[in-house]
Amino acid sequence: MLPRFIFIFLFIGVGEETGWRGFALPELQKRFSPLTASLIIGVIWAAWHIPLMGVEFRGQIIPALLLGVMSASVLSAWLFNHSEGSLLPLPLFHATVNTVGAGYVFPMFGGADLTRLWWIYTVPWVVAAVLSVLLSRRMTVTPALAATSAP
Numbered sequence: 001m002l003p004r005f006i007f008i009f010l011f012i013g014v015g016e017e018t019g020w021r022g023f024a025l026p027e028l029q030k031r032f033s034p035l036t037a038s039l040i041i042g043v044i045w046a047a048w049h050i051p052l053m054g055v056e057f058r059g060q061i062i063p064a065l066l067l068g069v070m071s072a073s074v075l076s077a078w079l080f081n082h083s084e085g086s087l088l089p090l091p092l093f094h095a096t097v098n099t100v101g102a103g104y105v106f107p108m109f110g111g112a113d114l115t116r117l118w119w120i121y122t123v124p125w126v127v128a129a130v131l132s133v134l135l136s137r138r139m140t141v142t143p144a145l146a147a148t149s150a151p
Contacts, residue, residue, distance in 0.1 A: 013091025042073030071129035
């Protein structure tokens, strides 16, 4: 799993997160709340996965995937904002999720069991995203980020 993790970290985690959270999130947070910005990125991030739909992600799991991506976008924005804009936690988070899920757990299942697994996997993402918003009272930009994000 280590070679897979390193590959995903370098070529997926660093590549995607530099764009999604390193560039797009701070720019969107200049105009929108952190929650709204994270949901906008979530929609774009979900569209980013369209080429994998029907290939890696089939039929019944697509709704769970989309809900999971939206929830992961909220959690990733929370992580970015609460790490004072540090990008390092994000590709580590992304690579860990992809390595364990796609690289280890999901290949063990098929058919209806795979669909159930996707929903079992997605529910904690949704709960964590909702809790991150509720417990933060609102997703806020840290003071250090607010100073650099001001127009």
